[in-house]
Amino acid sequence: MNNSNWHIEDFDLKLVKQIAEEFSLPQSIAKIMSLRGIIDRDISSNFFYPNKQKLHNPYLLKDMDKAVDALIKHINEKKKIMIYGDYDVDGVSSTSMLYKFFKSIDLDVSYYIPHRDIDGYGLSNRGIDFAKSIGASLIITCDCGINAFSQIEYAKNIEINVIVTDHHKPEDSIPECLAVVNPNRTDCSYPFKGLCGAGVAFKLAIAIADKLSIDLEKVWKYADLVTLGIAADIVPMIDENRIISHFGLQQIRQGDNLGVRLLIESSKINIDKIGIGQITFWVTPKINAAGRLGDAARAVKLLTTNNPIKAGEISNDLNKENEKRKLITINMENESLSMVDNNSDYDDKYGIVLYKENWHAGVIGIVASRIKEIYNKPTIIIGVDDSIGKGSCRSIPQLDMVQALDYCSSMLDGYGGHPMAAGLTIDEKNLEKFSILFDEYCKLNLTQDDFIPTIKIDSEIMLSDINGRMINFLKYLEPYGPKNPKPKFISRELKVDGIPKVIGKDQTTVKFKVKQNKSIYDAIGFRMIDDYEKLISGKPIDIVYNISENHWNGKTSLQLDIKAIRYSYE
Numbered sequence: 068m069n070n071s072n073w074h075i076e077d078f079d080l081k082l083v084k085q086i087a088e089e090f091s092l093p094q095s096i097a098k099i100m101s102l103r104g105i106i107d108r109d110i111s112s113n114f115f116y117p118n119k120q121k122l123h124n125p126y127l128l129k130d131m132d133k134a135v136d137a138l139i140k141h142i143n144e145k146k147k148i149m150i151y152g153d154y155d156v157d158g159v160s161s162t163s164m165l166y167k168f169f170k171s172i173d174l175d176v177s178y179y180i181p182h183r184d185i186d187g188y189g190l191s192n193r194g195i196d197f198a199k200s201i202g203a204s205l206i207i208t209c210d211c212g213i214n215a216f217s218q219i220e221y222a223k224n225i226e227i228n229v230i231v232t233d234h235h236k237p238e239d240s241i242p243e244c245l246a247v248v249n250p251n252r253t254d255c256s257y258p259f260k261g262l263c264g265a266g267v268a269f270k271l272a273i274a275i276a277d278k279l280s281i282d283l284e285k286v287w288k289y290a291d292l293v294t295l296g297i298a299a300d301i302v303p304m305i306d307e308n309r310i311i312s313h314f315g316l317q318q319i320r321q322g323d324n325l326g327v328r329l330l331i332e333s334s335k336i337n338i339d340k341i342g343i344g345q346i347t348f349w350v351t352p353k354i355n356a357a358g359r360l361g362d363a364a365r366a367v368k369l370l371t372t373n374n375p376i377k378a379g380e381i382s383n384d385l386n387k388e389n390e391k392r393k394l395i396t397i398n399m400e401n402e403s404l405s406m407v408d409n410n411s412d413y414d415d416k417y418g419i420v421l422y423k424e425n426w427h428a429g430v431i432g433i434v435a436s437r438i439k440e441i442y443n444k445p446t447i448i449i450g451v452d453d454s455i456g457k458g459s460c461r462s463i464p465q466l467d468m469v470q471a472l473d474y475c476s477s478m479l480d481g482y483g484g485h486p487m488a489a490g491l492t493i494d495e496k497n498l499e500k501f502s503i504l505f506d507e508y509c510k511l512n513l514t515q516d517d518f519i520p521t522i523k524i525d526s527e528i529m530l531s532d533i534n535g536r537m538i539n540f541l542k543y544l545e546p547y548g549p550k551n552p553k554p555k556f557i558s559r560e561l562k563v564d565g566i567p568k569v570i571g572k573d574q575t576t577v578k579f580k581v582k583q584n585k586s587i588y589d590a591i592g593f594r595m596i597d598d599y600e601k602l603i604s605g606k607p608i609d610i611v612y613n614i615s616e617n618h619w620n621g622k623t624s625l626q627l628d629i630k631a632i633r634y635s636y637e
Contacts, residue, residue, distance in 0.1 A: 071631055072521040073611060075557065076102055095532045096540050099525050099554050103544075115543050117313035119287065125274035128267075129255035134230045134246035135274050141205050142174060149203035150178040151194055152367070153210040153264065154358035156299035156351045161209035161232070161265035163370035164292040168272045171285055177201055180364040183429060188490065190215035190229075195222045204228060205245075207271075210264025210296075212247075213237045214483065219244050232267045236485070261303035261550075265296025266311065290315035291324050292370060297548075298343045299351040304548025312343060312546045319346070326369035329382040330354070340616070340623075343546040344553070353382075356389040359429030396430045403438050403448065417518075418471075418509035419446040420502040422458075426450030432459035432488075439463065443520045445471065445509055451495050455480075460489040465517040466509065474508040475501055522611055522631055525554040530561070530586035533614060533625065541614060558583060559609045560635045567602040577602060581610065581627065589617070592629035607635040 078098050086106060087097035105111050113121060125131050141148060148169065152162030162178050169176040179194045186193050189211040195218060198206050205228045212219070212231035219229050219242040229244040234251060241247045248267055250257040262270070272286045294315025297308050304312065320339055322328040327350070331338050334349040357366040369381040403421050407413045419438060431448040439446040439461040445468065449458035462468040467486040472479065478501040482491035493501060547553040564587055567579035575596040580587055590612065592598060601608055610632050617626040 070519060072519055073524060073557065073631065073633075074521050075524045075527060078102060082106065092540075093532070093536070095526055095528050096537065099540075099544075102525055103551065114309075117310040119283075119310065119314065121310060122270075122273070122307055123258055125270040125277070128248050128250060128257050128270060129252050130246040130248050131271070131274050134232075134248050134271060135278050137205070137228065137230060137245045138207075138275060139278060145175065146205065147175045147177070147201065147203040148205045148207060149198040149201065150176065151190060151198075151206050151208045151211070152178065152180050153189070154180050154183055154363035155210070156354045156366075157264040157296040158210035159354055159358070159363055159366045159370065160292045160296040160299070161263075161268035163367050164265060164289040165207065165209060165268045165272060166367070167289055167292070167371055168276075168286055172279070172281060177203065178364075178367055180358070180362075180367055182362060183358055190218040192218060192221050195225070195227060198222075198227055199225050205230065208232060209268050210234070213241065213249055216242050232264070232271055234262050234264050234267050235483070259306045261306065261308060263296045263300040263302045263308075265293040266302070266307065269293045269311065287314065288318070288323070291318035291327060294319065294343075295327070295346065295351060295354065295370075298346040299355070301347070301549060303550035304343070304546055305550045308548070309546065309551065312548075316342070316546060324370060325373060325375060325378045326371075326382065329369075329378055330385070333382060333386050343548055352392070353385045353389045356385050356392045359392055359427075360388045360395075392430060395427050396433050399426055399430060399434045399448075400437050403434055404441070407438070407442065416506050416509075417444065417513050418506045419444050420449070420498075420505055421447070422449035422451055422456055422498050424451045428452070428457045431457070432461075432490075435459045435461040443518050445505075445513075447491070447505065449491075449493065449498065451498075454495040456491075456493040456495055456498060458491040458493065460484065460491065462487050462489075463517065466512055471505060471508045471512075475504045478504060523555065524557045524611055527557045527559070530558055530581070530583040530588060533586070533588070538614070538616075538625070553613045555611055555613060555630060557609060557611050560607045561610060562607060563602050563605075567599065569596060569599065577629075581608075588625060588627050590627040590629050591617075592632070595629060595632070598632045601632050601634060604634075609633050609635050 078101055082101050083094055083097045086100050087094050105114050150162050150165050152158035166176060166178050179197050181191050181194055190208055207230045209232055211233060213233040213235050222229050231244060231247040233249045236251050248271060250260050250262050276283050276286050290311050294312045297312050302308055319327055320341060322338060330350050330353050336345055336349055354366045357363045365381050369378055372378050406421050428450045431450050435446050435448040443463060445462045445466050447458050447460045449456040460468045468489045469484060469486060472482040472489060472491060478497040480492040480494060482489060484490055561581045561583050564580040564582040567577050570576050570578050575594045577592045577595050577599055579590055579602055581590050611630045613628040615626050615628045617624050
């Protein structure tokens, strides 16, 4: 990142020394443990050795007892159940997990995944009509439904019951139905609020298995599917998410799920070493491609089939669609960058709102994230079709996007989401006024300093501190994610050894070697072509980086994944 603030995290030296002494560790490792609150043997044991027994009691979730009782009543009466999942990875993976578990205990179950363009987001009347047509008397939602008031009333009117499982924040009230299982209900005291939709569905399956005296391993065998949802939704990688992902990654590496294995193989990734980051970057976009450009139900078929021919066909389709999605995304991204860079008005704007006819609604979220990342300003990308705009919103930590949309609500037909990411619908005629109002809110709540990104650094180390013990420690810290990020290090006064290379399809990645005393390492900086001049200047540099393993052609080597570069004596 150019023009970024580098902030080395504050630490308690006395505590670091205490941890170093208790665990016989170098201070470079003890400091990282202190920053993550791993300060004694008990915490260390729970963190480094995830235990299935440490999951919270599912009945601590509000309405879980009602959901289980209602389900068992349907089971005993041999009535048909339909699972209704959202069209993103979290919805697809939670639907697949619950469907496979229900099938394994011989329930009469079907599923429905809405079409992004036809049904829109969340529970739809069209999906409810489908449930009626197949004779289902109960719908279980996955990763949606918390604000589906009118749709749940519609279901009631045609004699279909609904159980909502969701994790999105509710409005002031919740729908009236058989049960609403959501850790983020204001009246729910569940001890971990960070579950994704697949995590909530997983807890429902655990509760049912417990109630019916079914071996819990019949649920745990689908932890790999839940892990896809955890990775895609970028939820906190602590507590239950860490436990589920630990075991889910083991299953993914073993190739337990045919569909997941094929998606990984098509990405040319070493499945034995795959981590959450690689799943997020290489695997989940292919699952998302099903819903972005077509029918997301194909992804559920891929994740639930044991037929290698069918799985191969769907996997190939999703790979092709993901490549098509990439091209659409690049074109939209370039158009967006051009709009900002060629209009001086954006220099004075505190929030970016871009809109255009026929921008694909399936990729606006990806483009919004990229534009936000480049300019470090709250960003909204809107695609307009038949005078209706569908927008995806991404924010920076200093601004709550939902509160910003509240401020502009008079201009919107609908909106919802999280502080950092949200969605909206808007009439085309209100776009210009909305843009002005949104920028007004941003100016009231942000300063110019907020647009300078901050890189948080765990520790300053010498390259000689990178040894086998450090690498093993970093492996034990996995899986990484929010609340447990991959540690960032800073090393100063390094020399670039040899001539740096420019690589990659778009020629924006730099590959080089860095040297400090006798220690020398390979380094790679993605999208860091702007720093190439620093690398060939001959001057000493400081770098911020992650330590990674590079697996290529059957060989494993250490590599520094560069996040920022600057001259040592600026």
